[in-house]
Amino acid sequence: xxxxxxxxxxxxxxxxxxxxxxxxxxxxxxxxxxxxxxxxxxxxxxxxxxxxxxxxxxxxxxxxxxxxxxxxxxxxxxxxxxxxxxxxxxxxxxxxxxxxxxxxxxxxxxxxxxxxxxxxxxxxxxxxxxxxxxxxxxxxxxxxxxxxxxxxxxxxxxxxxxxxxxxxxxxxxxxxxxxxxxxxxxxxxxxxxxxxxxxxxxxxxxxxxxxxxxxxxxxxxxxxxxxxxxxxxx
Amino acid sequence: xxxxxxxxxxxxxxxxxxxxxxxxxxxxxxxxxxxxxxxxxxxxxxxxxxxxxxxxxxxxxxxxxxxxxxxxxxxxxxxxxxxxxxxxxxxxxxxxxxxxxxxxxxxxxxxxxxxxxxxxxxxxxxxxxxxxxxxxxxxxxxxxxxxxxxxxxxxxxxxxxxxxxxxxxxxxxxxxxxxxxxxxxxxxxxxxxxxxxxxxxxxxxxxxxxxxxxxxxxxxxxxxxxxxxxxxxx
Numbered sequence: 001x002x003x004x005x006x007x008x009x010x011x012x013x014x015x016x017x018x019x020x021x022x023x024x025x026x027x028x029x030x031x032x033x034x035x036x037x038x039x040x041x042x043x044x045x046x047x048x049x050x051x052x053x054x055x056x057x058x059x060x061x062x063x064x065x066x067x068x069x070x071x072x073x074x075x076x077x078x079x080x081x082x083x084x085x086x087x088x089x090x091x092x093x094x095x096x097x098x099x100x101x102x103x104x105x106x107x108x109x110x111x112x113x114x115x116x117x118x119x120x121x122x123x124x125x126x127x128x129x130x131x132x133x134x135x136x137x138x139x140x141x142x143x144x145x146x147x148x149x150x151x152x153x154x155x156x157x158x159x160x161x162x163x164x165x166x167x168x169x170x171x172x173x174x175x176x177x178x179x180x181x182x183x184x185x186x187x188x189x190x191x192x193x194x195x196x197x198x199x200x201x202x203x204x205x206x207x208x209x210x211x212x213x214x215x216x217x218x219x220x221x222x223x224x225x226x227x228x229x230x231x232x233x234x
Numbered sequence: 235x236x237x238x239x240x241x242x243x244x245x246x247x248x249x250x251x252x253x254x255x256x257x258x259x260x261x262x263x264x265x266x267x268x269x270x271x272x273x274x275x276x277x278x279x280x281x282x283x284x285x286x287x288x289x290x291x292x293x294x295x296x297x298x299x300x301x302x303x304x305x306x307x308x309x310x311x312x313x314x315x316x317x318x319x320x321x322x323x324x325x326x327x328x329x330x331x332x333x334x335x336x337x338x339x340x341x342x343x344x345x346x347x348x349x350x351x352x353x354x355x356x357x358x359x360x361x362x363x364x365x366x367x368x369x370x371x372x373x374x375x376x377x378x379x380x381x382x383x384x385x386x387x388x389x390x391x392x393x394x395x396x397x398x399x400x401x402x403x404x405x406x407x408x409x410x411x412x413x414x415x416x417x418x419x420x421x422x423x424x425x426x427x428x429x430x431x432x433x434x435x436x437x438x439x440x441x442x443x444x445x446x447x448x449x450x451x452x453x454x455x456x457x458x459x460x461x462x463x464x465x466x467x468x
Contacts, residue, residue: 081327
């Protein structure tokens with residue numbers, strides 16, 4: 001992976017393309033039509049530049065300026081929050097208080113429950129183990145992770161069947177964060193779309209947005225994407 | 235624990251007093267000087283009323299109204315976000331963009347890293363096991379949890395030594411969320427305050443605020459608080 005040189009005027013996003021939080025930041029920057037330079041990072045390597053920027057050592061980190069002063073935004077919530085603070089009208093959080101609360105509830109759901117139940121198990125086996133050379137995946141962990149994923153998909157199918165977007169009538173950060181998480185799993189062929197028809201329609205809709213295009217070009221070392229990964233009509 | 239009847243005009247907070255997220259909601263409502271009724275809940279019991287309100291089944295949940303319509307806020311981020319949305323001037327998030335980003339970074343730190351490293355281990359042994367009757371704590375888990383806590387305290391000591399409040403020059407949700415987490419551990423006598431003098435001063439400062447008083451009166455079933463728990467000058 002290469003490093004890009006940032007123009008002084010453009011924010012620089014330090015991200016790992018298969019980190020869901022990094023993907024959420026890219027999608028939010030895209031929805032806000034904020035141009036940015038990219039520095040791809042590998043957070044598990046000791047010389048990863050994010051280690052000098054974020055105390056957690058993890059992407060995403062956005063380096064930008066505010067009133068001419070440097071401003072470093074660490075972690076997806078700080079980046080998404082800053083993007084929303086720049087808007088004249090609500091973009092990532094709906095104006096309606098109930099939809100706003102729902103977008104925040106779903107954000108917490110993904111950051112806490114989905115991350116614990118699915119990512120820490122299934123993404124650990126499929127993504128972290130090959131990256132960190134920790135050996136082949138374990139059958140039991142794959143099974144547990146997929147069972148947990150199925151429960152979350154059933155919940156999301158219920159939301160997608162009853163609403164235009166996950167938090168209500170308009171797109172919100174809940175959609176971007178959900179799509180960030182699901183798209184990583186989709187690359188690895190872990191999403192049984194046929195069982196979730198309403199969620200599939202929602203995913204087709206968000207996948208067709210211009211902000212999504214860069215994610216569809218991501219490539220994981222040594223592993224091709226699932227065949228439908230980059231298809232808008234799958 | 236009893237149920238209180240809410241006046242139509244007051245929001246009702248469903249909370250478990252030793253859940254850090256519930257404590258953060260109480261502290262934020264207190265800082266905002268928003269009166270509220272309380273319903274104490276035990277989320278592990280099958281008839282817990284939160285199960286009908288929040289899909290995760292977990293407190294905190296705030297039931298309120300907006301323009302005369304009922305509004306249910308699930309999870310601490312939705313409650314804190316709603317409180318901030320009601321303010322004319324910033325209260326939980328500082329106005330300064332760098333401090334604002336720092337408050338959001340630290341919020342994510344507690345919700346993700348502190349929860350995984352400390353609460354899932356040490357609070358599980360000290361709090362969840364007695365509540366769920368899962369047997370006595372395991373020595374190894376206690377040791378691991380305390381070692382992880384120490385690392386977090388060293389990080390927080392560094393922040394407290396260099397700043398007035400954790401995210402910068404003014405109190406923010408980062409202080410409330412950190413105090414929510416640390417105060418639960420403090421009840422169980424798990425905080426080695428002597429090793430963290432700057433953090434101790436910060437904690438004395440936040441503990442003296444009116445919003446904190448109700449937390450100091452909380453009592454855990456069958457276990458008295460650590461002797462200094464409710465002392466403002468400890």
